[in-house]
Amino acid sequence: MTTSLVNNPTADNQTIIKPNYPRNCWWVATTSEKVGREPLALKMLDMSVVLYRKEDGSVAALDDRCPHRWAPLSSGKLVGDDIQCGYHGFTFNPEGECVRIPSQPQIPSRCRVRSYPVVDQPPFVWVWMGDPEKIVEGPPVEAQWPADPNYSSWSGETLAEGNYMLLKENVLDLTHFGYVHATSFKILDWVGAPTVMVTEDRVSFRQEFIGCNLPPMFAEVTAIGTEKKVNRYNYGSYVSPALNVAALDIEDHEAEAGKRKNFQFRVIHVTTPETPTRFRYMWFGGFDIPDMDPETLQMCKTLTEIGFAEDKAIIEALHRNIMEDPRHLDYPEIIVQTDQAAIQARRKLMAQIEKEKNG
Secondary structure, eight states, X not given: OOTTOOEEEOTTSOEEEOOOOOSSSEEEEEEGGGOSSSOEEEEETTEEEEEEEOTTSOEEEEESOOTTTOOOGGGSEEETTEXXXXXXXXXXXXXXXXXXXXXXXXOOTXXXXXXXXXXXXXXXXXXXXXXXXXXXXXXXXXXXXXXXXXXXXXXXXXXXXXXXXXXXXXXXXXXXXXXXXXTTTOXXXXXXXXXXXXXXXXXXXXXXXXXXXXXXXXXXXXXXXXXXXXXXXXXXXXXXXXXXXXXEEEEOTTOOTTSOOEEEEEEEEEEEEEETTEEEEEEXXXXXXXXXXXXXXXXXXXXXXXXHHHHHHXXXXXXXXXXXXXXXXXXXXXXOGGGHHHHHHHHHHHHHHHHHHTO
């Protein structure tokens, strides 16, 4: 079944799923706009983390657990650039060092919390959960287009029960559109396997639809309509355990004079595991149409929310089957041609986890 999921039946016949996420990786904590001067509590890769924005606007990320009596630091308050525990007032700077204990002048050398490297790269705040000495580059640049004023974009977030790779594999095999999204996105012609490309750092797919009608959302946004034959080029990539990207390019070679012939649609899929069986899913969608009218933008947002709610429903149904069926992950899994991108992504992930384990 899904990469690195491990069946470990316990004495009471419950299934424990082993974590399948590397820590030496940039993970999205949240969006930049959600981090401010109030401590923000998040769960990431089994860890409780608190984020806040310092007075200079940069972001700090610390373990959300005071080493005194283990209270969550997020229940306290900020004092300048430091965070004060709401239980006994122990105060920690952005590097995790304890700088004040109200009840005594001496500060034990071991009184500190872990701090995490952070990159605030709108629209996302990225956190490095692993060994800081293993950082070799910054977060993926593919996630920056929503900040481009030439795009009109919308976004959303949901919490899903299941392993995060179930979602990542979902967005690498779009033949589910004609079934899961038959009445929402109404993309009914994606039935064949795409071309899959594998490079050193990513897995990509591409599918071309030449001389085809546009699905309703794209027909309305571009004003091309659903009757005209145009070319659609769909492609996407597994960029990292945290990020998948997808795109659609539209060509209208018979556009009337003065009208656009080409349009670009872009999607970001962000997965942040909280535990092996729960993850946060964040997305951005957008067209290269500046200042899209509010009604059209709302239509896109509403339709995307409906479609991604359908994805969540099927993924959580898969998860229930895995957890409740006594065969768990031992149930046969049949692989077909349209699964090739997902299988290659599994291999990438396993290689990354193995490399991290071996130092």
